[in-house]
Amino acid sequence: TQLLEQSPQFLSIQEGENLTVYCNSSSVFSSLQWYRQEPGEGPVLLVTVVTGGEVKKLKRLTFQFGDARKDSSLHITAAQPGDTGLYLCAGATDSWGKLQFGAGTQVVVTP
């Protein structure tokens, strides 16, 4: 059973378009992290959000943590081929940070 549900599972868009990936749960998390994974490599951290309602921006990527700390979204503006990858959300369920991962959203940006 997946504690964190990510949607969509797969997203294919043209360069320059915008996209949003969602991460939802019925559980409350002390923090939530977003990772990007490329083929043949391990996940790499993009951002950590901690406070309900928090919004963080990383260049063209905007991350939001829900007010109740149960859900999060990742929005990419003007996507580029370099944004292609598997995007994973992960929620911390205890005080020292053991993570529950979503199944991931595969994003493909074509030129």
Next chain:
Amino acid sequence: NAGVTQTPKFQVLKTGQSMTLQCAQDMNHNSMYWYRQDPGMGLRLIYYSASEGTTDKGEVPNGYNVSRLNKREFSLRLESAAPSQTSVYFCASSEIDQPQHFGDGTRLSIL
């Protein structure tokens, strides 16, 4: 800048064989983790070690054993490999309540 190093990168086993996956980190982190990643399932925690000398079961521990050899090294052992254990295995490390750093994975096929 090695970070987290996993060996081997690829392995093919026959059902019933045993093997140990090695993981070493050079960031002086206290916590280390083993995950498996299967299509559509995201990363699932097999075992973790909050600190040197301690290990605990994660979500999917059956069929695996671990050893925290010292602060740097955390190994995962399959005593009698089964086809259901075909997966990509990732090791990660972190400080408590800090983001995890991942290795590049071991791709394991069991025939």
